[in-house]
Amino acid sequence: MEVTAGVGGQEAMLFTAEMFDMYQRYASYKSWSFDILEYCPSEIGGLRHAAASIGGLYAYKHLKFEGGVHRVQRVPKTEKQGRIHTSTMTIAILPQPSEINLVIHPKDLRIETKRASGAGGQHVNTTDSAVRIVHIPTGVVSECQQERSQLKNKEKAMQVLRAKLYSMKLEEETTKRYNARKVQIGTRGRSEKIRTYNFPQDRVTDHRIGKSLHDIEGFLFGEEHLDEMIQSLSEFSDYESLLEIISEPSTELM
Template identity: 45%
Template sequence: MLDKLQAIKERFEEVAQLIVQPDAMSDMSKYTKLSKEYKDLEKIVVKYDEYKLIMENQANTKQMLAAEKDPEFREMAKLELDELADSRERLESEIKQLLIPKDPNDSKDCILEIRGGTGGDEAAIFAGDLFRMYQRFCEKQGWKLTVLDLTFGSSGGYKEIISTVSGADVYGQLKYESGVHRVQRVPATETQGRVHTSAASVAVLPEMDEVEVTLNMNEIRKDTYCSSGPGGQSVNTTYSAVRLTHEPTGIVVTCQDEKSQIKNFEKALKVLRSRIYEIELEKHNAEVGAQRRSMVGSGDRSDKIRTYNYSQSRVTDHRIGMTVYNLPDVMEGDIGGFIEALRIAENAAKLKDGGVED
């Protein structure tokens, strides 16, 4: 671990020199990347310097203890060694957490897609409940959620709703929500009081920019049509809604959020880039192999990740076996406990799999 920390410190000093060079100062993209790397490395270097100081103090105290004959002084030295050992252990734990490889997408904004699945009308209603849950959570985090496109369910809720979420470390938190969410309750459409099981899928994709995912515009078919949004505003008056079809993959993206066709086109391109990135990421993960992937953070949308049982007011996350009995609070956006527990579980799995050596 010390060799790795020393290499990090050397890179930190190198970045400190690069960031003040004229070519970096004149290139905003390069300057931004170097600034982010500097801040990330600085956290580790500060802990490393503190760690080295503790090791030096331990060595000096041991030398004094070996040479000292006075019983009282020896007792003081032993107490100091115990304190230093505790501090060293604490720092080692903190440093190992900092050395865990981070997902470079964690700081990005994201695309949030929710679709009703098994269960017909009730699945669409539940998709609407999930969307409201995420709305509340985003409000509490101070994030901005913008709806790009939606299809209403015949009895309420949504067959599909696609949004963007922007703010600090959005993808790093919401990525754990990808998968199948299952609900067990008596639907509003049920006349005999029977409990039904329905499901909705959630996909959280990091928002990618043009540099990271290059699209060949010759492979994209663009169609425009009249907006069909609620309220009658801008409906059937201008061809502002946009539908993009990526012909190599068959991916179709629509956006009718804005009155401007140009703005809808730009937003639809963002979603398209994110979906293509997801496909490429899945290919990469398949090549890497299952043994090197954390089940907690895989984000496989086919996995059943959570069950919401209304009769027992119970919510269970199946990936980590975590159960809470405060379903109303959860549906009001109180999902931070699940996200934090999943983050801790993923980091523990990375440590166990050898992400950081001693």
């Protein structure tokens, strides 16, 4: 999972931090592992960008519906006039491939090391532990500086790189398969707004299925309310898949 602050400045970064915490709690609620790979905080406690590896039973099956643009509407703590601001953040869900279905050749990689930045005391300033990997053929970049060990950072950066490359491959195949019909669930890109968190109305609305839940604070806690929304998305996805099968011409009759 990758989360990135969108439009809205510091407010967007604060919202991104809340969302990342929500998914960390949701992973705990579902008894999944949640391993932070990258974490780039802002000055006032927000989050510019972060990545985590989530593992567990049906983790991708559930979380794939969370990918896209999430919008928040609320009065920021720094707003003195009481005006409602709209901010966004983006979530990307990348399935982790196995060695069998994705091969990366070492000659296609450029691996760089640098000193880690951010909080961390003396170690940050003296050790070249941060790792940046560039996949030359595609230009895809992956970085990790969470660990003190350069070797561990390299392993985690490779994990993220492989997930990104696999996601690109998967998206290409999905586009080819569904080029005749727009699929509403599971294949949406980063630019599409999927959900709105409206604080004045205490409402969370998923635009893909038109479902609204009240009690935003409960939703952001990342347990029953979020799980209910994801279950509704999953059921609608199954319904769409069934329609897709029914609408495809039968080769046996041709």
